[in-house]
Amino acid sequence: MNKTVIECNGIAAGYVKGLNILQGVDLIVDEKEIVSIIGPNGAGKSTLLKAIMGIINISGGRFFINGVEKTNTPTHQIVSEGVGYVPQVENVFPSLTIEENLEIGSWSVKGNIKQTISKLYDDFPMLKERHKDKAGNLSGGQRQILALARALVTSPSILLLDEPSAGLSPVAIKEVFEIVKEINSRGVAILLVEQNATRALNFSDRGYVLDQGRNAYQGKGQELLDDPRVIDLYLGKL
């Protein structure tokens, strides 16, 4: 049986004291899994990732990494426990070079940073080619690849991705998803928030549907795709 990497148990969280956006969310990601979170705009998908990362306060429930409780742990400690995060917006520094972006991503990493970055350049030749260029000069797809590479600098065992395909061309979306698949095939679990529910569920082992800060449905990707309730409410006409 696979080990559980992260577990959310009845998580409540929000941005204002006394006003919870998440109203008790349960979620598990096992080693090497690809799990997606889908649901309407404003359902709390990004909020859940921020609660996991210790960016916002968890006001109820418990959060675990590798079976150890980490509720309300500072973000840098969550990262050093092996959780990587690519936020939905502002996930690279446009005024810095590609290399500087990777160096900043690695500030907390012990060991040889140059060597770590050089390995990333082997995996992402585009970043090597453009390493002196400002991140702001990259295309949308290239920026997402840089953001993924930045998150890989800390050698995470799980990556949290918040809408990595948003605003990208179909070709760039395909490339980003192929890279995510490749990262997963090297043993990194993926927790993916995705606006395109059909694409997300086809890509994932399992999925969670969030609605108004609560778990609505969950199951294997294909089961959710075939579930008439999920289709009616969240997938539209297929």
Ligand SMILES: Nc1ncnc2c1ncn2[C@@H]1O[C@H](COP(=O)(O)OP(=O)(O)O)[C@@H](O)[C@H]1O
């Ligand atoms: N920084 C913030 N401050 C206050 N409320 C926020 C903030 N970010 C999001 N919200 C609110 O939290 C709810 C969930 O937002 P979010 O988690 O971003 O939804 P999703 O990612 O599912 O579209 C929304 O009602 C949104 O308006």
Ligand SMILES: [Mg+2]
């Ligand atoms: Mg969001």
